[in-house]
Structure formats: structure tokens, C-alpha cells
Amino acid sequence: MSLISSLLPVPWAADALCGAQLRAPDLGVCLRLLVLSPLLEECVIRAGLQEWLIRRPWRERRHAWAWPVLASTAAFGLLHLGSGWQAAVAVLAPGLALALLYQRTGRWWWCALVHSGFNAFAISVCGF
Template sequence: MFANTAVCGPTLLSPDLAAVLRLLVLAPLLEEWVVRAGLHAWLLPRCSGALAVLASAAAFSALHLGSGPLASALVFGPGLAFGLAYQRWRDWRLCALLHSACNAWALSMCA
């Protein structure tokens, strides 16, 4: 187990059922709907694909600032991956599934 308190916040270290549902269902659906189906899709006709990917990853990171600057920085990489997936397949639901898988991995490493 990873269980580093600098990386794993209290929600990841000892998740209850509500936290697990929030991390595996609610957050991925809402965040990807806003960031990919909203921002990324809006940016595509207005700028390059690379800029859309970078901007959506930065917005995704900003959404995680409430968990601290380290958490925000750590999700930038996955945010890039989700942005590239959206860029390729244009399906925010796939991004939500990938997001959920990343959160499941984080839960398994921290809890």
C-alpha cells in the first residue's frame, strides 16, 4: 500500500461508502461532463487541439485545488490523458470511465 498522507487525503485513507460512490461515480461523471463535454468541446472549434487538451487538463487540475496544491498538480497528468482520449474519440463518457478507473486505483493504493 502507498498510504502517503502527503498524497492520500483523509477521503482516500479511510473512505466510507459515500466517499467511494462520490469518487467512482459522481465526480467522474460531473467533472468529465463539465471539463470534456463542456470546456474541451467548446474550445475545439476555437483553437488547436493541443491547446484544448492543455486547457482542459489545467481546468481539471484547478477543480482539484480544494484537495490541496499537491493533489491538483498530481491530477494534471491524468487530465492530459483524459483530454487526449476525448480528443481522439470525442466521448466524455469514456473519459468518465477512465477517470473512475484512476480514482479506483488511487483508492486501492491509499486505503
């Protein structure tokens, strides 16, 4: 029984949040979740979309930082929709944290490193 299964009150919730890959990760899955996905997703979402939005004309307005942060967080959630709507919703809070980190630092590789840490946490909670 995984840690998440023991914490959630309904048995199907663990199945919805932890897919088969997180429950029994092999070397390939770990490589993809800990290295490849964080690098690619953060390069596209943060260095691509969020950076592009930061440079748009609304940057002169009050709270201009909010649009790039919220849009990139939504895109990050949509990117995970292939794993189910529950997974897409579950990554919104980490996606928001990553968007705020990028907004503050402007360094997508910091986001990739933290993203890898989030994925390592998910593997440890779901798989063991």
C-alpha cells in the same frame, strides 16, 4: 500502512497525496469518487470546456488540438485544488490522459469511465 506510504521516501508525502477520504473511504465516498465525480467533472471539463475550445477559430491552425487539451488539463488540475496543491499537481498526468482520450474519441463518457478507474486505483493505493 498503505502502499503509497511504503513507496514514498518521506512520510508527509503520503499525507499530502492521500487525503482522509482516500485513506478510509466509506460507501458515500466511494460512490462520490467512483460515480458522481467522474460523471460531473468529465461532463463539465471535457463535454463542456474542451469541446467548446475544440470549436474555436484556431481549429484551422497547425497543432490546434493542443490548446483544448492543455487548457482542459489545467482546468482539471485547478478543479482539484480544494484538496491541496499536491493533489492538483498529482492529477495533471491523469487529466492530460483524459484530455487526449476525449480529443481522440469525442466521447466524454469514455473519459468518465477511465476517470472512475483512476479514482479506484487511488483508493486502492491510498486506502489499503
